[in-house]
Amino acid sequence: MALSGVRREVPLPDGSRLPILTGVDLEVDAGEHVAVVGRSGSGKSTLLNILGLLDSPTGGAYLLDGEPTDRLRARRRSRLRGEVFGFVFQQFNLLPRRTAVENVAAPLLYASGRAYLTRTRAAREMLDRVGLGARADQVPERLSGGEQQRVAIARALVRRPRVVLADEPTGALDVETGARVMALLTEVTAETGAALVTITHDLSVAALADRRFTLEGGHLAPLDGDAHLLAATASRSGVDGPAVADPGWGPA
Structure with a gap:
């Protein structure tokens, strides 16, 4: 994936345009883990949506496997979204009347052959990996926020995508559970050689x-330093530290 001078603007009622991204350059290779840190409203989710072909830039170029994405027809964009990307959305986007295992298996409904026939088993195995094997038959309203987040992560990984796009993957989790979820994301993407792009406000996750990059004022800039330096930077920059919401891996 390669972004070059990517801009994104949205029209306002008075006829003016609000710039969200103002010339973003970014390349992500297979097997690479890239993190983008920024405050709320900085355009992080917009950037992720463009990478995942859920949105289109106003200007600049986005190449996927060397192919300009602005030339893709709607059907091919949709097919590439399903084949290439696994999404971990900040709002989970789980199907409310489906069980955890049905939610995780949902992306495999569009698969073929063995992947389709073994979709339920694959979904249960992935739920086991995120510590929710015992909760596989519960609907989302019976799960805590942290458990719903782990279902969303299992859903993103079940098809072994080439690119995983994670929007605040630890936002609903306590520190220990968040660390285990990040370890899982890193482990599974490493197994398959997939790229991992993490959008986060948490410098310890970044x-x-x-x-690592920061996104501010529509510009993407490298963020250097180890975990200790980043943690110190958090208190100075106003970027938040880890959120605490879910008590752990077990049932709520």
Whole structure:
């Protein structure tokens, strides 16, 4: 994936345009973990949506496997979203009337052959990996926020995508559970050689990435330093530390 001079603007009622991204350059290689840190409203989710073909830039170029994405027809964009990307959304986006295992298996409904026939088993195995094997038959309203987040992560990983796009993957988790979730994301993407792009406000999560960037004022800039330096930077920059919401891996 390669972004070059990517801009994103949205029209306002008075006819003016609000700039969200103002010339973003970014390359992500297979097997690489990249983190983007920024405050709320900085455009992090917009950037992730563009990478995942959920949104289109106003200007600049986005190449996926060397192919300009602005030339993709709607059907091919949709197919690439399903084949290439696994999404971990900040709002979870779980199907409310489906069980955890049905939610995780949902992306495999569009698979073929063995992947389709073994979708339920694959979904249960992935739920086991995120510590929710015993909760597989519960609907989302019976799960805590942290458990719903782990279901969303299992859903993103079940198809072994080439790129995982994670929007605040530890936002609903306590520190220990968040660390285990990040370890799982790193482990599974390493197994398959997938790229991992993490959007986060948590500098300790960003410190786990191979490369780190800050997004502010629509500009993307490298963020250097180890975990200790990043933690110190958090208190100075106003970027939040880890959130605490879920008590652990077990049932709520």
